[in-house]
Amino acid sequence: QQMAEARGHTLRVALVGNPNCGKTSLFNVASGSKEHVGNYAGVTVDAKEGTFNFVRPSTGERYTIVLVDLPGTYSLSAYSAEERYVRSQLIEQTPDVVVNVVDASNLERNLYLTTQLIDMNLRMVVALNMYDEVRANADLLDHHQLSILLGTPMVPTVSRSGEGIAELFEQVIDVYEYKSDVARHIHVNHGAELERSIDRIKEVIQKNGQIRHKYSTRYLAIKLLEGDAEYNAFLDTLKNHDELVSARYEEQQRIHRELSVGAEEALIDAKYGFIHGALQEAGYMQGEEKDTYQVTKVLDKIITNKFIGFPLFFLILYVMFEVTFTLG
Ligand code: GDP
Numbered sequence: 001q002q003m004a005e006a007r008g009h010t011l012r013v014a015l016v017g018n019p020n021c022g023k024t025s026l027f028n029v030a031s032g033s034k035e036h037v038g039n040y041a042g043v044t045v046d047a048k049e050g051t052f053n054f055v056r057p058s059t060g061e062r063y064t065i066v067l068v069d070l071p072g073t074y075s076l077s078a079y080s081a082e083e084r085y086v087r088s089q090l091i092e093q094t095p096d097v098v099v100n101v102v103d104a105s106n107l108e109r110n111l112y113l114t115t116q117l118i119d120m121n122l123r124m125v126v127a128l129n130m131y132d133e134v135r136a137n138a139d140l141l142d143h144h145q146l147s148i149l150l151g152t153p154m155v156p157t158v159s160r161s162g163e164g165i166a167e168l169f170e171q172v173i174d175v176y177e178y179k180s181d182v183a184r185h186i187h188v189n190h191g192a193e194l195e196r197s198i199d200r201i202k203e204v205i206q207k208n209g210q211i212r213h214k215y216s217t218r219y220l221a222i223k224l225l226e227g228d229a230e231y232n233a234f235l236d237t238l239k240n241h242d243e244l245v246s247a248r249y250e251e252q253q254r255i256h257r258e259l260s261v262g263a264e265e266a267l268i269d270a271k272y273g274f275i276h277g278a279l280q281e282a283g284y285m286q287g288e289e290k291d292t293y294q295v296t297k298v299l300d301k302i303i304t305n306k307f308i309g310f311p312l313f314f315l316i317l318y319v320m321f322e323v324t325f326t327l328g
């Protein structure tokens, strides 16, 4: 709270989530299109920043919120420009609070990114967006129970209509001011073998006293065990580099022996297992799934038919050719 006061109640909030979960809609409805929106120059991937005032309904206190709309990612590994960009924003710019936007009608897949954010030990609130669809599908979910299990406040939102947005930012401020009764640091449990490896690597990393200020050492340990390319380079800058490399090698070999899969795959599986367990404990059940892909299914049947498929494909190519060269 003192920090917020010193900075005139200004806080930086970053929106992180999968593509198409409604981040930009949330950004627009929260910041209002009339507010200043600037695109960052010099980045290859798209990010927007907007500032708006938020008056806390319960107390009337005013806050200035700088909202950053980050590109959509399914994960925080180092495989794509988006992933690397989001990751560097989270570590270098350190937003005060992260809003993890989740497509609540597709929870299992969306929560994967959430478990990675938990690894990073960031202050976070989850927006269970598209909650209108959850209601329409009659999915069952005790979201309060889920938020306790994940140590992260969760607020149902519909960013198309603005429903739940004020409540979301109240939670953001609660987390920022350490007033949330749900927010706590949890560890995603990856199972005994992986946790043993993580602990060992973490201990070796912790011999470098200075890096704890910037990184969660648990997060770094997980990334090294995964074999993350970007952190390999970082590893070279550490003084006990050799010791780390051999500890990691031994643990990767051990995981391979014990679990018969590579460490990266084992960590992914473990995270999905954790999500599955948490959802079960929160009474999650997908309701009557109204098939939103009916049209797609009909089209697929025709287009991928073994007799019609190829002739149709060449017909479309021919039409495109004619349109381009004859009509064009
Ligand atoms: P982004 O890729 O995360 O930035 O997602 P967008 O904000 O571009 O939204 C993707 C699509 O989902 C758009 O067609 C939105 O209109 C739609 N959408 C966003 N929020 C909601 C919501 O709460 N409910 C529903 N039903 N649709 C939404």
Ligand code: MG
Residues within 6 Å of the ligand: 023, 024, 025, 072
């Ligand atoms: Mg977007």
